[in-house]
Amino acid sequence: MNDHVAQPPQGASRLLVRKVVHSCERWVKTDVNLVQGARYYFRATGTWRDAWIPCDANGYDRPYLGWVKGTLRCHADGARWFTLIGAIDRAGASLFAIGDGSRWAEGWRASAAGRLDVFANDTALMYWNNHGAITLEVWQ
Secondary structure, eight states, X not given: OOSOOOOOXXXXXXXXXXXXXXXXXXXXXXXXXXXXXXXEEEEXXXXXXXXXXXXXXXXXXXXXXXXXXXXXXXXXXXXXXXXXXXXXXTOGGGOEEOTTSGGGTTOEEOSXXXXXXXXXXXXXXXGGGEEEEEEEEEEO
C-alpha cells in the first residue's frame, strides 16, 4: 500500500485498503475483515459506465428505467443504478449503499463481523455491458 495517501476522511486515521472495483464483477473482495460495532470510513473516486451511461460511485437514476428498477441487486436506502454497494460476507440482509463515501461522513458502523465485499448495483444479468472501475478506500 502506498504511503503517499491523500488526507484521511474526517475522523479516520488508518487506511485499511485501496481497491480497484471493476463494474463488470458481480462481487469484489476488499480483504477487509470488519469488526462488529467498529466504525469505518469510505472514499470512492473515478468513473465507471453502465453500457453508455457514465457515473461516479453514487450511481444514477433515469426515469425510463423505473419499470426495471425492482430488478436491482440492492434496494437499500440510497441505492440507485450503479451505486457502489457493500455487504458483510455477501449476506443479502447486510447490503448498504456506500456511494462515494460522503453519505457516511460520521463513519459507518459494522452491524456484524465478516468480510466486506462490494459491487456496482445493477441487474444480476446485465454485468456483461458494464465498463470501467472506481477506486475504493476503506479507512478506520
